[in-house]
Amino acid sequence: MENIRVLELYSGIGGMHYALTESGVGAEVVAAVDVNTTANEIYKHNFPNTPLHPKTIEGMTLDDFNKLTFDMILMSPPCQPFTRIGLQGDISDPRTKSFLYILDLLPRLSKLPRFILLENVKGFETSSARESMVKTLIECGYNYQELLVSPTCLGMPNSRLRYFLIAKAPPGSFCFQTTPEIHEGFPLPAEEDVSGRSFPVSHSSASTTCPEEERRETQAEDAGVLYKLERIQDAERKSRQNRDESVRQIGDYLENHGGEEMEQYLLSHKTLLRYALLMDIVRPTCRRSVCFTKGYGHYVEGTGSVLQSCMETDMESAFRSLELLSDEEKLQQLSRLKLRYFTPREIANLMGFPKHFTFPKNISTKQQYRVLGNSLNVHVVARLIQLLVS
Template sequence: MEEGFCKREGEPWRVLEFYSGIGGMRYSIMRARVSATMVEAFDINDKANDVYEFNFGHRPYQGNIENLTAAELDKFGAHAWLLSPPCQPYTRQGLQKDSSDARASSFLKILELISHTLHPPLMLFVENVVGFETSDTHKQMMEILVKTGFVTQEYILSPLQFGVPYSRPRYFCLAKRRPSSFQDPHFNNQLLWTPRPLLGHYDSTTMVEHDQSNAKWENLIQSCEPVENFLELKTSSNQSEMESDFFDESSVSALGCEALEKKAEGNESCISFLDQYIVPLSLIERWGSAMGILTSCCIANGILDYYRYVKGTGSLLATVQPERKGKVSSLKEQGLRYFTPREVANLHSFPEDFHFPQHISLRQQYALLGNSLSAAVVAPLLRYLFTEPS
């Protein structure tokens, strides 16, 4: 392994985007205002690549990245690698097979190639679910990074800490290869639960925080924007209860995406835009106790990924508020609906010009958004990573 490609003053950073999905990393680096050229993106999901190409005009490499060689990576001349590998090996709803899961092997293969490249990257950025930091895959990653001369700073952060009313903590690893260093090396090789170093606050007495409770983050609600600012249409306390008679349990899947699509297609003349997102009454009766309900003044939780499960898929929005103070409405009276894909994109802090191609189904939109990330969180991390010490 030799020195990485040197960056000339004024030259944009050259970046490789692994597991590019629908472009969350690219939107984040744009939001961070980092001068960068995305040299290549890689993703095996053809639908994700359709969305990426639709928005950026470039189709990611769709082959198996396990087949990439060190020589092929050298040809890109990249200064930085951004990686958001599959989270299923580490999620509570997955099999938790960790590094023995086939979906973890491509990530480890890419990391192992670092030592075989003639021009290794100067920086790495890794994103995954909370739980990854205690995994065997994480242990192997850190061993590889130490062996190849990288120093790291790790974070577990939530959009709540950046003013977004969305509780979704994620793990992040920032790595720089020596002699490069972070703006404040005091936090090297530590796991932080605070974004303060990213914001230029380097008080070492308060930086390393290990309070992992949701209550700590939810205390930030007062500083967050209201959820209604992220909605396509504002909710109203006087709004009449929406009807959803065109739903029936026999035609809905776990959370009804197929029914939403079919019913919306067949009832365009008689339903409003948001009617297609109303939660079927049959699902409320059956799964109401497992549903996370919020009003326009609360925070959204989870991944807002409605296409597979009832439990753990995020919040539902109550569109009808009690008319009288102290009145308790039943779930059936609250006009529950799903967040629309555009609203989920808003909570991810994606720009207004992000769109899905027409052929991407509602189910696919939710799945792709559920696998994406918060640009509001990742942008400050990338800005911090790409900033050289003064």
């Protein structure tokens, strides 16, 4: 098979590109398109030889698309119109305009792309945008499968439940049985087809099915949980997750820098006093963390877990009777935990970005958190590309 020619839309910092490389599929990104200048600078820094179009998708004509002669579309449209904690503007949100433009162009392309992969937030599956997409795919004759998948399915200690759709143009079919329902986790491919050719399978021993408790955790995150005022059942759920040995420990993803270099990531006194009861705190031995969003490091509640870097201090004792203490005493007690933010590199590790992924030196920490929060898990998408092409 010749190299698959790939069009990467909403290319961001290159998560889809890295996933394509990791999948092992013979492919070449013929063009990447994104309007975000910061993301484009990071993309160009890591993929200097890939043609990058810094423009809106609506700024490309049908002829522009046809000239690229691509076989695959990888895309992750803006999620803000569909997130459950947003306004849920759906197709009335201006940020959905470019996606609807793609759906309008698809049937009019001179040649249908053989493969399509789309990623978005949980919530997209109930949107009118999704209805329009499925209608267009059916009219074009595509076979497709919708999925809800999280990195925990691959043994990674981070909850990032996301909606995916993979589609194949006729006469293509999948190496697994498609269903009209949204599949939770990865469908298991057949071991081999009639020719005896083996299909790629997961490199992880973790379960391919996402646990239902992760869906509840994601819903709780969106509702804004008071983590240190959590219910007994929430504490028990987190304890179960930390005992699940099919998931790796947080410590496997941490940087090995000394204390001085990490001091810049310690939570400020103001943040400790104001948000101590709202934070999701994990330790290096934990096997769970909550989803990191673009507001991480700037906002505290619901934007991602923080790390307890002093293992000698017991968390329960640090939080005991806080309401009875003065601010100075609270600080003294909480500071013993040495709570810090995960570094951007650590978040990139938890999202599957390879070690050679780097940021240009002029990109601030806040910008790094923001673009990572808007990105995707590389390992999850790599596995889906394998399933799509097999």
